[in-house]
Amino acid sequence: MQPAVEFRNISKHFGHVKANTDVNFTIAKGSIHGLVGENGAGKSTLMSILYGYYRADGGDLLLDGQVQQIRNSQEAIRLGIGMVHQHFMLVENMTVLDNVMLGTEGGFQLARHRSTTEAKLREICQRYRLDVDPLATISDLSVGAQQRVEILKQIYRSANILILDEPTAVLTAQETASLFEILRLFKEQGKTIVLITHKLQEILDITDTVTVMRGGRVVGAVATAGTSKEELANMMVGRPIENNLPRAPYKPGAPMLEVSGLQLQDAQQVKLLTDIGFTLRAGEIVAIAGVSGNGQSELMEILSGMRLPTSGQLRFEGKDLPFAKRSDADGLPLEFRELGIAHIPEDRLRDGVVKSFSVMHNTILGYQDKLKNRWGLFDFKAIAARCAELMKTFDVRPANGDLRIGLLSGGNQQKVVIAREVLAQPKLMLVGQPTRGVDIGTIESIHKQLLALRDSGVAILLVSVELEEVRALADRILVMCGGRITGELKIEEFDTTRIGLLMGGMHKS
């Protein structure tokens, strides 16, 4: 049978970065094809070429055996290609309906087609069991729901070839499962699907064939049935991945952070956090598990000084955190940092880095006052040396401190942020979604760093929606739902089902 898609010698470079070099492989019609590789391996670039977002510098692209020139997304859409991008392609201040209609309005007058589209969407939601309100505004939706909107868009457009670029990075296990249900349905309908993910288990669970990329080239293509996580990891990273990282025995020290009666209400008096209380000790990792959007982000913002709580007691090393007498949180994160609290924010692009600053400048962010000399000036030689050192230790690639950080792949951006915060030698480390969108090699190194930090006596509060990650790192687990802590477990008691129930708010009180 003709393959649905064939890449022939596709190459693409951005400036001096060779994102794709002589890529050759085929995707069989009606199959689910996995695409894996380290951060920056060129997966998104390749798929963007297929979707007409970028144009290849060289090579041919064949659809159903025909060479096609896909110059822009319109042409790709016309050819029946749909893509769910790594970063959401949604207009935040519009409704789901408008987002779906965008590009497929069906006429100059929107009203004519609004109601039919809406009806169709509701029907699709029902058929595929997607929980989305067509009339909701995107900015009000959780990331999971936004992901569902992206899927909904593609179903509505009934693409024949569907590209999904890391759709599961922000989904919970249940959400992932239901997405896969949909993908299987698609496959039954004869559609071709390309799935990019860093979670090898997912590859094994759903794909038929896998292509592995590294450094812009294809380094392997195998049938899923005949491979294993280890083999894939080996191909991706070039070395085996350790599954169980070594860690020192659990010996918690003095209480570092004591939280009790913490409340948070927003301007509309909606309760975001209710009665949060827990203690975090030196040398332990406490993970907060939960579906995203259940107050974890707000909790982290408060603990890092980015937001003021409504009430509650927060003590750090036995002393109250300096919230009192504050009318706004302006400048507070700096005070927290000076106390020894470091923070790896969950939304690194928004909070963690200044995209148009160089990598080197980003390694200063938050510590600018520590690094200035007595004239208030920077010694850029020393800072560049520090940055080079840090890029080496944390294996940031490319190791060029003068590059705009926005040009680095997500995983490498994350490494820079983590390196920066670790380097500050904090007493308490707040870590939000440290490995979202990060490849397995990098995950391993990030996990190693966090464990080393724990072993050296730092208290770590980890927020993660990945139960795998929680299991790999945590000493104790708190589960949050609806702004409350719904349960606590020791790592020995780890039990996916029970945690899942707690995450859903079903707990015996």
Next chain:
Amino acid sequence: MTFDDFHFASILVSTVRNAPVLIFAAMAGLFAERSGVIDIGLEGKILASAFTSAAVAFATQNPWYGVAAGVLVSVALATLQGYVSITQKGNQLVAGIAINIAMSGLTFVVAQFFFQQGGRTPDLGQARLFDVVLPGSAAVEGIPFIGWLYGHLIGGHSVLVYLAFGLVPLVHWVLYHSRFGLRLRACGENPHAADAAGVSVERQRYMAMLVAGVLCSFSGAYLAIVQSGFFLRDMSAGAGYLALTAMVFGNWRPVYTFLGCLMFGFFGAVQIQIEGVDLPGIGRIPGSLIQMVPYVVTVIVLAGLMAKSVAPKALGTPFVKSR
């Protein structure tokens, strides 16, 4: 002071007459900016179309040729601005400011070259656009209130005034209820999303600039061939910037922007009325201080009442496919 000194009727009529210059320009700016292109070049386009309209209306002795020529020139400028901002991906503020400065000079030079009157065109005389008298105005003239309402507030304006006021619901409809508007807003908020949905961002932005060019030209035409009856150097006198202000004030939404324009028109009219009048408790405010009434009011309203303004997210950033 009595209520009679404070000619409310006259203020309202004056508001209606003052507003169109701002309404046309602000609506033009709205299209450009909702598509993601900053339009600080309104002033230059107003000036250029004011000159062209007046010059052509004079030469042909037909105001409508003047209006048409103004549209052409304004659209040409908008296209240039679009070319720089969209295709060249240049700095949009620079492009706009450059156009403002260049037009301030060029209109003078050309006017001087052709008419030798110090950058002024001759009087248009009969080639002006005159006020429309609504049918039956004379009949109701005598009736208190109704006569005024029908004959002076609603009637008795130039066609362009009706166009300006009629434009507002139209713009609202186009922006929120048409395909064009949906795509426009998407391009201004998240051009990457629009692009991924198969909308050509560049094309959409060019179209927005064209619409902006057309609308903006009416502002100039109104100034020259309705309000003044000739062109005079720099006669836009900051109207483009005020229109921009009204738009920001209205949070880039047509109806609120329109209200912003009316507000400027209204306080401009109030300011005329209270000049030299003894206000109870305050006394007579010196003329030069009265001039600042509309601006002070704007600041107070902005600072006191408005929520944070939310510009289109992609405003000012050329669309480049990269991270």
Next chain:
Amino acid sequence: ADPKMGIVYDAGGKFDKSFNQSAFEGATRFQKETNIKFIEVQASSDTQAEQVLRGLARKNLDLIASIGFAQTQAVQKVAKEFPKVRFVLIDGVAQGANVNSVTFKEEEGSYLVGVAAAMASKSKKLGFIGGIDIPLIRTFACGYTQGAKAVSPKVEVTQNMVGTTSSAWNDPAKGGELARSQFDRGVDVVFAVAGGSGMGTLQTAKEKGKLAIGVDSNQNHLYPGTMLTSMVKRVDNAVYDSFMQMKAGTWKAGVTAKGLKEGGVDWALDAHNRKLITPEIEKRVLGARKDIIDGKIKVIDYRVGNSCPV
């Protein structure tokens, strides 16, 4: 040899429909009659005024006419540096043995048009539209009001200024809008002293069938039928005379204030407004004119005490 003449306009430029233009006309008249050319320059800022004056002085000009009070300090300074060059300053007073300062009694001319306006008005409500609120403009307004009140103390004068920046002289839309608003309030004669903005006023008066009064040069011809008269300020004469004196060798330094008597200001009566000026009006205005010249009526100059008696 012929004397070398120069003329320096201020920021308004030689086509300002106001005193710069008038100066230009005077110089042109001189050139036509004598065939002696003159150099003309516009100084857009006070710094430039000094630069220009110095530049012209270095070219060994014999007489430089500086138009507008903004050049006062520059004239004073450069005149000191170049004692051989002579300067005429229009509208301002500068010290110096080689400077002739010419000012105008705008209040006297304005008084006359005030009289005419008050007589012509049916509503007894008069309007005044100035460019910017500065003493010179207030002087016009004050003289106008004095004249109007002399006809009848009951006459009311509504005053409006166009703006506060230099665009106030180039905003005919606002000039027209101010007129409309005054007409709405019952005004039926309006006096516009606002450069290019005033053009909007005159035009609106035409449109609304109300009377308007022009300023500086005779603007009666612009809208015959609604132009009641113009308050002419003979800057052209001042420049012309000065140039002529230079040619004849009778030029003298000093300060001259030109009023009705000296032919510096006047009202304009010509074929264009003949029909509007009734014999009564004409009689009354001419009477007032004579009284002022004879010193029987003293029109108060706003600038002297920075206040207006009426």
Next chain:
Amino acid sequence: MNNHDLPRWASAFVLPVLNLLSALLVAALVIYLLGENPAESLGILINSAIINPEGLSYTLFYASTFIFTGLSVSIAMQAGLFNIGSEGQMYFGGLGLTLAMLAFDGSLPAWALIPVAMGGAALFGALWGFLPGYLQAKRGSHVVVTTIMFNFICASLMNFIIVKYLIPAGEQNTASRAFADSGAMPRLNTWFPILGETPLNISFLLAIGALAVYGLMVKRSAWGFKLRATGLNQHAAHYAGIRIGKMIITVMLISGALAGLGSVNSIMGSTHYLSLNFVGGAGFVGIAIALMGRQHPVGIFLSAVLFGALIQGGFDLSLEKPNIPTETFIFIQGLIILFCGAMENFYAPAIGALLKRGKA
């Protein structure tokens, strides 16, 4: 962003020169259409603006003011604020300067009077920048709108103050009295007589100093880092512990002070009195300069000199060629801004192709 991988020398020198030439080409066309010889005109322009020492001196005199207003706009831009209000801030700064002069020019010697007056200018300029800054920081009022409004308000207020309080009795000129000679900025022709009788004064050196300090602060200091972080990503700035509200207010104070200092050159360097609308658009020119110079000290300097040269050269040219009104140079300014500031990469693809072919 989109430099087409040109070598540094090409993007830093060849492109700007080509752009400038393009602007001049259009200008030449206009001059030709006006009936004059473009080459000759350009010769006069360059001679009287750059080559002739007195002309150059005037060029630099105008540039001194523009550097200050350009810096004023630039520094606010670094924090992501578009300050359109430099015009009003400079105007108000002139008032501060004048009040200091009126109070002290009879009593203080020059070495004390000049700094005090400069302090007055900076203080009043800062005050006029403070209010929009405060409203932006605390109330979220868009600084573009408020600064436009404050320009208008300033014009009215100054009109009122000058006419009501500052015009000496019986004077016609809408200006304050002239200040004592001790309040004059020392002129550079004292040391360099070749400059002739021109107002170029030590403000020029101060402007250069301000550029250097600006460059140092923005690029090398921790404060500048915070400033730019605030401008580029407020979320990240907040995360980094930068006090955004304070930063906005501070930068608007500095921006206003810089604009206020622009009045020192105009008033103490040249006219020695405060007159109505003395700013004459220098604040708006500052916007063009900041944008064209890309907020870089060298860029600001070059653009300021270019604008100064156009004013000076254009003025002289219009003297010699009555067919070319001075307004022509306003048009040419616009063209230059367009070509050099907004179409900076117009020739990049062509140059890139040329270079590639040369290599192959």
